[in-house]
Structure formats: structure tokens, C-alpha cells
Amino acid sequence: MKLPEGQLVRSRVVSDPRTVLVDALDRELTGYAVFEPQDALLLDASGRGVLTFRAGVPTVAYHTGTERGGPPALADLAAAGPYQLDLYALPPADLTRVHDQAEFRVPPGMPAERLVGDQALAARTREAAPSERSMGSASAGTRAEPVAGQPGSDNGEDSQVGAVEAFLDDEEKIEAIRDQARSEAQDRAEEWGFEDVASRDGPGDPRS
Amino acid sequence: MVEAFAVASGKGGTGKTTSTLALGMALAEEYDVTVVDADMGMANLLFHAGLAEVETTLHDVLVEGGAPVEDAVYERHGMSVVPCGTDLADFEAADPRRLRDVVATLAADTDVILLDSAATLSSRAAVLPVVLADRVVVVLEPTIPALSDGLKVQEYATSYGTETAGILFNKVRDADAIDRIAPKAERYFEGPTLATVPASESVRAARRNGRPLLAHAPDSAAAAAYRQAARSLSVRDGDSETVADRFRSAVVPDSP
Numbered sequence: 001m002k003l004p005e006g007q008l009v010r011s012r013v014v015s016d017p018r019t020v021l022v023d024a025l026d027r028e029l030t031g032y033a034v035f036e037p038q039d040a041l042l043l044d045a046s047g048r049g050v051l052t053f054r055a056g057v058p059t060v061a062y063h064t065g066t067e068r069g070g071p072p073a074l075a076d077l078a079a080a081g082p083y084q085l086d087l088y089a090l091p092p093a094d095l096t097r098v099h100d101q102a103e104f105r106v107p108p109g110m111p112a113e114r115l116v117g118d119q120a121l122a123a124r125t126r127e128a129a130p131s132e133r134s135m136g137s138a139s140a141g142t143r144a145e146p147v148a149g150q151p152g153s154d155n156g157e158d159s160q161v162g163a164v165e166a167f168l169d170d171e172e173k174i175e176a177i178r179d180q181a182r183s184e185a186q187d188r189a190e191e192w193g194f195e196d197v198a199s200r201d202g203p204g205d206p207r208s
Numbered sequence: 209m210v211e212a213f214a215v216a217s218g219k220g221g222t223g224k225t226t227s228t229l230a231l232g233m234a235l236a237e238e239y240d241v242t243v244v245d246a247d248m249g250m251a252n253l254l255f256h257a258g259l260a261e262v263e264t265t266l267h268d269v270l271v272e273g274g275a276p277v278e279d280a281v282y283e284r285h286g287m288s289v290v291p292c293g294t295d296l297a298d299f300e301a302a303d304p305r306r307l308r309d310v311v312a313t314l315a316a317d318t319d320v321i322l323l324d325s326a327a328t329l330s331s332r333a334a335v336l337p338v339v340l341a342d343r344v345v346v347v348l349e350p351t352i353p354a355l356s357d358g359l360k361v362q363e364y365a366t367s368y369g370t371e372t373a374g375i376l377f378n379k380v381r382d383a384d385a386i387d388r389i390a391p392k393a394e395r396y397f398e399g400p401t402l403a404t405v406p407a408s409e410s411v412r413a414a415r416r417n418g419r420p421l422l423a424h425a426p427d428s429a430a431a432a433a434y435r436q437a438a439r440s441l442s443v444r445d446g447d448s449e450t451v452a453d454r455f456r457s458a459v460v461p462d463s464p
Contacts, residue, residue: 078352117219117351119379165385167352168392177356178396181363192332194339194368 001050001062001069001098006031006088013038015082018116023087025056025125031089037079049077051111052095057129058111059095060104069104071162074115078167106163108133114163209445212311212321213373214246214341214365218357220327222347223378225256226411228324229285229420230431231345234438236286239319244290244311246323246337248299251292253324257284258418265293269310270302277310285423288318304333311340312452320443329357329364338365342446343373346397350377350384355393362397374399376437379407403437405430 009031010023020033035049047065051058051074062069063076098104108129109122168174188194215228225247232243245253245266254260264279282289290310293299314321323341326334338344344365346358362372375397380386390401406429414424422431 075352078356114351115353117221117349117353164350164352164355164389165392167355168389168396174359174396177359178363181360182367184360185364185367188332188335189367192335194332194335 001060001101001104003032003050003052003098004090004094006090006094008086009089010085010087012085013082014085016116017077017083017111018118018121020051020083020085020087021058021112021116021121021125024053024058025121025128028056028128029053029087029089030055030092030095031087032095034086034088035077035079036084036086037077038082038084047076049073051077051106052098054092054095054099055128057108057125057133058106059099059108060101061106061111062104068166069101071106071110071114072166073104074106074111074163075166075170075173078115078163078173110163209319209443210315210321210448211319211343211444211446212315212323212341213441214323214325214337214344214370215347216325216338216344216361216365217327217347217354218329218361219354222327222349222354223405223411224327224347225253225324226415226421227345227347227376227378227405227434228253228322229256229287229289230422230434231438231441232287232289232320232322233285233420233422234435235320235322235441235443237435237438239443240288240317241286241320241322242281242288242290242314242318243322243324244314245292246307247326248292248302248304248307248333249326251294251299253289254291254293255418256415257282257289257291257420259284259289259291260418262291265291265298266310267293267295267298267302270304270306271298272303274306277313281314285420288314290314304336307336308340315452316448329360335364335368338370339368341365341370342444343371343399345373345402345441346375346399348375348377348393349379350386350389359396366398372398373441374402374437376402377404380404381407400440402440403433405433405437 032050032052047063050062052060061073063073066076109126112118112122112125215224217224232241235241245251259282264275266280268275269277269280280290323337325337328334346361348354348358377386386404394401408428408430410425410428411421411430414421417424425431
């Protein structure tokens with residue numbers, strides 16, 4: 001997926017992708033966001049996630065590391081740690097080609113709902129979306145949103161969980177999250193004075 | 209007998225307190241249940257259980273020379289409920305180290321202890337309920353951050369010798385395709401899916417009315433799901449003395 005370089009409107013490190021979605025929606029941004037995880041512990045930290053917006057509404061997602069588009073790209077760009085985030089503005093015409101790639105599209109509310117877990121923000125985003133994007137695929141005709149992994153589904157975006165399923169299918173990423181939490185818990189056991197608990201009940205020696 | 213469960217999620221807004229009280233009421237049909245608000249920094253169990261006006265809370269018990277724990281135990285909806293207060297000064301004066309003694313005292317006289325836990329893993333006091341419990345019930349929503357934080361809770365629990373009793377998907381809508389998500393999630397969690405609880409206006413109405421869901425809307429689909437979850441939890445027959453000893457000997461944080 002090739003995008004013309006836009007005008008940088010914001011560049012910062014954020015801990016939660018929610019900030020990005022709120023910012024883009026509030027600015028009614030037409031352009032794109034580049035998410036670059038800062039956490040080298042995660043295996044796929046090498047790739048970058050790209051999410052485009054039309055008038056503040058998420059439109060297309062792509063991940064440069066996995067080369068996947070659409071809802072699975074949202075799972076790919078989900079990271080445990082902070083992101084370097086760059087937000088760019090583009091003239092709408094520069095996004096037309098990219099936005100025509102139906103297989104990369106994500107439903108308007110999906111990033112807020114699945115990537116961030118914020119139902120209220122998802123509802124706000126859906127309200128801001130043009131009506132043809134928030135309608136179900138059956139009525140949206142050729143502008144139908146892709147339904148990842150759900151052949152036959154025709155209930156529009158609410159029936160989509162492609163991003164969550166793609167996340168759960170990524171065993172390496174889940175393992176990385178678990179490894180990181182485990183090592184954090186062990187480090188903190190010392191810091192918090194839980195060493196007794198941590199060592200007394202180590203693996204293979206469950207409390208009974 | 210007694211078994212202690214921490215109801216935890218790692219992320220806010222998943223409905224832990226609603227779930228704690230609903231599981232408590234459902235389990236109370238068979239067991240003697242005590243519910244403790246162990247989220248000492250952001251108490252809200254009292255609002256859910258209609259205890260907003262009570263005189264003595266867990267905070268009053270946790271201060272030096274404070275009230276005996278019995279004074280903070282309220283019999284409501286067939287359970288014993290121990291709420292926290294919302295006064296910040298009380299919270300600051302409270303010493304979480306005393307929680308182990310409180311739980312040990314309560315353990316002597318109940319079958320099931322449910323610890324409503326904080327929605328964070330960032331402090332010792334927040335993680336303490338997970339350390340004290342025998343098993344953890346992980347409350348999830350079908351979103352990436354909720355699953356990711358739920359996995360972290362499980363890793364912390366495992367690291368501190370606490371098993372996973374199961375996962376509970378909350379706020380599930382018809383469109384969430386939970387029948388595909390739950391089995392995929394189960395591959396990573398040590399316990400089964402105890403129930404999938406539908407998103408429900410009844411839950412919000414119950415909260416507004418200061419009543420647990422199972423009291424406010426016992427016939428709702430959400431209430432039925434919590435009863436199902438309670439049936440799926442086979443409570444273990446722990447020896448009260450052993451459990452009490454473990455709480456007393458648990459290493460506990462110095463400050464909130």
C-alpha cells in the first residue's frame with residue numbers, strides 16, 4: 001500500500017491508540033496515522049501500522065510487517081507498549097486509490113471498538129461516518145465493508161470481529177505478551193516483597 | 209471449607225463489580241458467600257449493593273486501631289458484603305497489610321470469598337487480591353485490550369501461585385461472534401469459559417438502583433448467564449484453617 005507523504009500534523013509517543021482515534025475524529029482529519037510500537041520485546045515490533053482516515057473516520061488499515069490489510073492489520077498494530085505516532089493530513093484525492101482497495105477497509109467503528117475497547121468512541125465514530133459506510137453490506141452494494149473471515153455475514157460492521165480473531169490467531173504475539181507479563185510479575189515480586197509467594201508456588205508446585 | 213476467588217480483569221470497565229456481586233448471589237444459592245471490595249482505591253461495590261449510606265466500611269477496619277471486621281460486614285441479598293468507602297482520606301489512612309488478617313478472619317466463617325479486584329496491575333495493593341486468592345476469575349470483553357490485559361492478569365496470577373478458575377466474557381452482543389472468539393481465547397487461558405454474559409440494559413438499571421443484577425432483574429438473560437457461570441465453578445473444599453493461615457502469612461505491601 002503506497003501513500004503520498006502528507007503534511008505532518010502531530011508526532012508524539014502515546015501509550016494508547018485511543019488518543020490517535022480521538023484526535024483524528026476531533027480534527028475531522030483526512031489523512032493517515034502511522035503507528036510504530038516502541039517495545040522491542042514484542043516480536044513484530046519491526047513493522048508499522050497504517051490507518052487512514054476520511055473526515056476523521058477510520059477507513060483503511062495496513063501493516064507493513066505482516067503485509068496484511070483490513071481488520072487483521074488492526075490486530076497486527078496492537079501492541080502492549082507505547083507507540084510512536086505520526087499523524088499526517090492529505091488532500092482527499094490523494095487517498096482515493098488506497099480507499100478503493102476494498103480488502104484493506106475496516107468498518108468505521110472497529111478500531112475504537114476492538115483495538116481500543118471504547119464503545120462510546122465507536123458509537124461517535126459511526127455517527128460521524130457517511131451513511132453508506134455505516135450501513136450493512138447488503139444495503140451498501142458495491143461499497144460493502146469487507147467481512148474478514150466471515151463469509152456469508154451480511155449484518156454490516158456489527159457482525160465483524162475480524163480484528164479480535166486475528167489477534168487471537170497470532171500465537172507469537174500472544175506468547176510475547178504473556179512472556180512480558182511473566183517477567184514483569186517476577187521483577188515486581190522482588191520490588192513488592194512477593195518473592196515468597198512467587199518462589200513457594202513456582203511452576204509444578206501449585207498451592208494446594 | 210473455604211475457597212477465595214479474585215474477580216479481576218486488569219482493565220477498567222469490563223463489569224468486574226457487577227460480575228462479583230452476580231457470581232456471589234448465584235453461588236449463595238448453594239454456599240455461604242462473602243464478597244469483599246478489594247479495590248480499595250476506587251470503591252464502587254457499595255453503590256452496586258445499596259450500601260452507599262453505611263457507617264462502617266473496610267477502610268475503617270484497615271486503619272490502626274480501627275473497627276473490628278464484623279462491623280463492616282453487611283448481610284445483603286443472601287450474602288455477606290464488605291464494602292470499601294469512597295473517602296480519599298480514609299483510603300490513605302488505611303493499611304492494606306491488614307487485608308490479609310481481615311480475609312483470614314472472614315475465611316473462618318464462610319464457604320466462598322469473592323475479592324472484587326482493582327482494574328490495574330500497577331501497584332502492590334492492586335495485585336494483592338490476586339496473590340491472596342486460591343483462583344482468579346478473569347473478566348473479559350471481546351476486544352483486543354481486554355483480552356491482552358486478561359492474559360496479563362493470568363500471568364501475574366500464575367507467577368504468584370494463583371490458578372485460573374475460568375474466564376467470563378461480559379458485555380457480549382449478538383454480533384460479537386463470541387462462539388468463535390471464546391474457543392480461540394480458551395487456548396490461552398488455563399480455565400474454561402464460565403459464561404458469556406450478554407450486554408444488557410438491565411445491568412445499567414441495576415447499578416442505577418443500587419441493587420445487584422440478580423436482585424434487580426433475576427429473569428434477565430445476563431442473570432441466567434451468571435448463574436451458569438456459578439454452576440461451572442466447582443468450589444473446592446479448602447480447609448478453613450489452612451486458608452486462614454495462608455492469608456496471615458501472605459507477604460503484603462507496605463503502602464497503597
